[in-house]
Amino acid sequence: MSNLPADLRYTKTHEWVKENGDGTLTIGITDHAQEALGDIVFVEVPENGRQVDADEACAVVESVKAASDIYSPLAGEIVEGNATLTDTPDAINTSPYEEGWIFRLVPSDMGALNGLLDAAAYQQVVEEED
Amino acid sequence: MGLRTPLYSEHERLGARLVPFGGWDMPLHYGSQIEEHHAVRRTAGLFDVSHMRPVDISGPGAQAFLRHLLANDVARLKTPGKALYSCMLNSSGGVVDDLIVYARAPERFRIVVNAGTADKDIAWMREQGAGFEAAIQPRHDLAMIAVQGPEARRRAAPWLPDNLRDSAMTLAPFFATEADDWFVGRTGYTGEDGFEIMLPADRAAALWRSLVDAGVQPCGLGARDTLRLEAGMNLYGQDMDETVGPLESGLAWTLAGEPAERDFIGRDALLRLRDAPERRDFVGLLLTGRGILRGHQKVLRDGEEIGEITSGGFSPTLERSIALARVAPGLDGICEVEIRGKPVSARVVKPPFVRHGQPCITLEDA
Numbered sequence: 084m085s086n087l088p089a090d091l092r093y094t095k096t097h098e099w100v101k102e103n104g105d106g107t108l109t110i111g112i113t114d115h116a117q118e119a120l121g122d123i124v125f126v127e128v129p130e131n132g133r134q135v136d137a138d139e140a141c142a143v144v145e146s147v148k149a150a151s152d153i154y155s156p157l158a159g160e161i162v163e164g165n166a167t168l169t170d171t172p173d174a175i176n177t178s179p180y181e182e183g184w185i186f187r188l189v190p191s192d193m194g195a196l197n198g199l200l201d202a203a204a205y206q207q208v209v210e211e212e213d
Numbered sequence: 214m215g216l217r218t219p220l221y222s223e224h225e226r227l228g229a230r231l232v233p234f235g236g237w238d239m240p241l242h243y244g245s246q247i248e249e250h251h252a253v254r255r256t257a258g259l260f261d262v263s264h265m266r267p268v269d270i271s272g273p274g275a276q277a278f279l280r281h282l283l284a285n286d287v288a289r290l291k292t293p294g295k296a297l298y299s300c301m302l303n304s305s306g307g308v309v310d311d312l313i314v315y316a317r318a319p320e321r322f323r324i325v326v327n328a329g330t331a332d333k334d335i336a337w338m339r340e341q342g343a344g345f346e347a348a349i350q351p352r353h354d355l356a357m358i359a360v361q362g363p364e365a366r367r368r369a370a371p372w373l374p375d376n377l378r379d380s381a382m383t384l385a386p387f388f389a390t391e392a393d394d395w396f397v398g399r400t401g402y403t404g405e406d407g408f409e410i411m412l413p414a415d416r417a418a419a420l421w422r423s424l425v426d427a428g429v430q431p432c433g434l435g436a437r438d439t440l441r442l443e444a445g446m447n448l449y450g451q452d453m454d455e456t457v458g459p460l461e462s463g464l465a466w467t468l469a470g471e472p473a474e475r476d477f478i479g480r481d482a483l484l485r486l487r488d489a490p491e492r493r494d495f496v497g498l499l500l501t502g503r504g505i506l507r508g509h510q511k512v513l514r515d516g517e518e519i520g521e522i523t524s525g526g527f528s529p530t531l532e533r534s535i536a537l538a539r540v541a542p543g544l545d546g547i548c549e550v551e552i553r554g555k556p557v558s559a560r561v562v563k564p565p566f567v568r569h570g571q572p573c574i575t576l577e578d579a
């Protein structure tokens with residue numbers, strides 16, 4: 084059983100979203116996603132200041148197997164990419180919800196966060212995939 | 214659901230991630246592909262390769278048949294037990310499959326072919342073998358386990374049958390020995406020392422468990438692929454296939470052109486391509502920019518497409534991305550690879566990338 088924190092929001096494309104309480108969101112991929120991808124060997128994070136739409140591909144995670152796009156869960160502006168992933172991409176494997184975060188976003192509409200999945204709904208998505 | 218090897222339940226017990234491969238359900242990894250890869254480079258790893266198919270060829274016409282069937286020449290196998298890597302070509306010089314052939318005795322050979330092509334290969338052999346006094350016998354009753362790495366042979370020795378242990382431990386590279394239905398070759402697909410062991414299917418689980426319990430790391434197809442890529446070894450279906458032959462996939466060294474009177478399938482087509490100006494090169498690439506090389510990415514020179522990657526990935530030993538690529542003749546020095554629409558710098562190198570745990574190329578950017 085993969086780890087699924089109850090205080091995060093999720094997407095059908097296996098991103099997690101954390102509200103930081105300062106108008107920013109932190110985004111990464113779920114424990115389930117990193118396990119399915121296998122050992123992660125390269126991450127391309129988005130540049131600061133980039134404007135993204137909801138569901139826009141804005142980062143790439145490459146495992147030993149394949150490359151996967153990471154989508155922005157909401158529209159907004161990228162304010163930080165996790166630069167440490169350049170040297171330690173495997174942080175996504177070892178710590179998907181902490182050191183393995185991928186980028187921070189200032190959403191144009193914080194209210195849209197409520198449209199994302201909660202842990203139970205995401206769990207359902209994962210179970211339907213299996 | 215795919216076919217299952219005699220070791221399927223061992224893989225399940227070890228928590229393997231099982232994936233379809235060549236009609237079989239096979240382990241991709243048992244947790245971390247990279248750790249499995251390092252185990253083979255540093256100590257020893259264990260692979261279930263029972264999906265590959267041994268085929269015994271025997272009879273008074275066996276040697277003549279194989280000299281016609283294969284692009285390499287089994288007449289070079291002058292000692293019983295000696296092995297040879299060869300392509301089996303079609304008449305247009307494309308590769309039906311690549312394989313290893315072992316000479317067992319005069320008039321007796323064993324071939325090992327790939328899983329996904331086995332049925333096609335055997336049909337092709339039967340078709341081509343019609344005029345020869347040679348029996349073709351696929352060995353569905355055998356399992357196959359590869360033990361690879363600098364410590365592989367020493368770790369495997371205690372679990373070999375008593376009547377085979379001494380001869381196995383004194384094998385020269387690319388030789389095999391056998392007793393009863395056990396067959397041990399000092400061969401592999403990783404660039405490391407080791408054994409490939411064929412044995413009765415009902416004995417495979419016991420050998421597997423003994424090796425796992427002795428600390429040999431089980432390895433899946435994922436590590437098998439990165440190990441063979443580092444070793445500069447081709448993968449059938451990716452690096453060559455029925456439309457692309459050995460001259461354009463780095464396998465010219467496996468073609469036995471002499472004696473000239475040996476009439477093997479595909480010979481005429483090879484002779485036509487050999488000196489053709491359009492004959493493409495097969496090279497290694499080391500990515501110097503950021504990203505990961507993957508199969509089918511375009512190779513560019515001065516912005517112009519001149520070829521494509523056939524196998525690419527992350528090299529755990531070099532901690533860099535490497536690839537094999539088929540390109541226009543004369544590519545040298547540096548080039549670019551198109552990754553997600555953007556050109557990224559790469560350096561042309563001569564495979565292998567890694568052998569016996571050591572890098573074979575320099576990593577400094579040119």
